[in-house]
Amino acid sequence: MKLIVGLGNPGRQYNLTRHNAGFMVIEKLARLGNIRLKSNRRFKALTGEGLIGEESCCVAMPQTFMNLSGHSVRSIVNWLKIDLSDVLLIVDDIALPFGTIRVRPKGSDAGHKGVRSAIDCLGTNEFPRMRIGIMGRKAIRDCSRYVLGRFTKAEQKALPGILDRISEACECWITEGVTAAMNRYN
Numbered sequence: 001m002k003l004i005v006g007l008g009n010p011g012r013q014y015n016l017t018r019h020n021a022g023f024m025v026i027e028k029l030a031r032l033g034n035i036r037l038k039s040n041r042r043f044k045a046l047t048g049e050g051l052i053g054e055e056s057c058c059v060a061m062p063q064t065f066m067n068l069s070g071h072s073v074r075s076i077v078n079w080l081k082i083d084l085s086d087v088l089l090i091v092d093d094i095a096l097p098f099g100t101i102r103v104r105p106k107g108s109d110a111g112h113k114g115v116r117s118a119i120d121c122l123g124t125n126e127f128p129r130m131r132i133g134i135m136g137r138k139a140i141r142d143c144s145r146y147v148l149g150r151f152t153k154a155e156q157k158a159l160p161g162i163l164d165r166i167s168e169a170c171e172c173w174i175t176e177g178v179t180a181a182m183n184r185y186n
Contacts, residue, residue: 092112
């Protein structure tokens with residue numbers, strides 16, 4: 001069993017915001033795999049299980065706010081009793097150009113509070129993660145406002161192709177592992 005967790009903030013007001021890129025990926029994967037996302041109180045998340053490629057997978061969207069998402073991640077990992085190498089955390093990254101993908105087998109939080117929460121709750125930074133570039137400008141004055149802002153119309157137009165590529169990267173991670181995903185999609 002593999003677990004793919006996309007981070008974001010719950011609520012309609014955060015739909016199509018840059019900080020919810022992880023949620024968008026999970027929604028795309030769920031559509032592709034005919035996986036029904038259901039509210040799960042135990043995990044404080046929307047979760048679903050199904051096949052992605054040939055592998056049994058659980059996908060999740062924590063319904064805590066970003067800064068507390070690690071609690072949800074830890075509860076799902078503990079329930080599934082899976083190794084952290086079988087977990088892929090998907091997050092937005094303001095340091096990467098819009099649409100860029102970076103897959104890593106482990107690493108720091110790089111200032112991302114959702115990743116920091118996952119590291120704190122899991123007690124380690126030794127789990128794969130995929131960062132999705134959301135930087136669409138050269139300079140930003142207010143980071144919070146930018147990440148919580150909606151994608152521009154031009155970015156929204158490009159999102160379907162980007163989400164297709166990210167979905168392919170996720171399937172590569174599932175079937176071939178983190179190194180293959182890094183080599184092919186970074």
